[in-house]
Amino acid sequence: MTPDLTCYGDGIKSLADLVGDFDLRSPMDVHAWYRAEWQAIAEVLGFSQELEATLAPLRVVRDRLTAANQAGVDAFARWLRRQRPAISDSHARTQEAVLSQLITAGEKRGELWRVAADPTTLAAGACYDEAGQLRRAFYPDTAPGYFGEGWSGPPPRAESACGWTTPLVLHLGTFPWVYSSRIDGPAIGARWVSPNAAPALTGMRAMARLLEPAGNLRQDARQVASTYEQFAAHTAPLVARLPAYQPGRAVAGQLYRRGGFLYVHQGSLHLEGLAGSRGRIAVAAYNYVLRRFACFFSVRRAALRALIALPSDVQRIAESSADPCLRRHVEEVARAG
Structure with a gap:
């Protein structure tokens, strides 16, 4: 049975096509x-x-999906160990504890892509000690940005020891670009590394779960689709101004549209940015974020197509989902026998 992604929006199939289709039943x-x-x-x-070092042995592994995801996370972990610590151990320990709580709650609700919580209910109140002063462990990302119109309330139910006045909101589906209003430069989440802890690795694991059939089907795709619609609405006018790439006619250093993504001819994406009403968006971040949305729906399509061949516990996730599009597909599969 061919999965119908249009249930999530008219442009979702084209979005998934950006990263191609694949069959989960084919190793x-x-x-x-x-x-x-x-x-x-x-x-x-x-x-x-x-990554190349961790991917090398995979040709002899039976479960290539799980192994590939683990190889990606392991490669990121190796890379993190070589990075200079950007935060203190106190900061990192609080981030680690808070992320664990948010991920557990997000998976339970089917809303891991974007997690939001009252910070005063989280570990240490989402605060950490820095030279005797309590500070917020995460940026209060509640203003309108490229992922939405903002998340300003409700305010914390208890008084915050470090000044939280809004919910804590993180976009883990696009990790390490986790803030809607701060995608103007290098990925902030990749800097979550201290001398003795790496909450960045926890964030990467959360993103990777959405690439697995079980984690993908557990996520209510309506949340992903609505976030993508916001992202597309605010970036489409910026991208439309750029010329389309034409081989043989490209100018060195020029930014182009190519294959649905952005491309710099004989240059670096990391140096480029687009200025819009929601602020500057780094071109590398744009491509990465767009690809995260595309990958989510490509995996969703593959999981729906292969649903009856997936393990029974994964099928039960789909059967009990709050996502009406997913439940409808499950019912259609059942009727088809």
């Missing part, structure tokens, strides 16, 4: 697709060398 398809997607992630974030 070769799985190997090729997941390898390509992790290579794309690593190229943007800078751990391509580590």
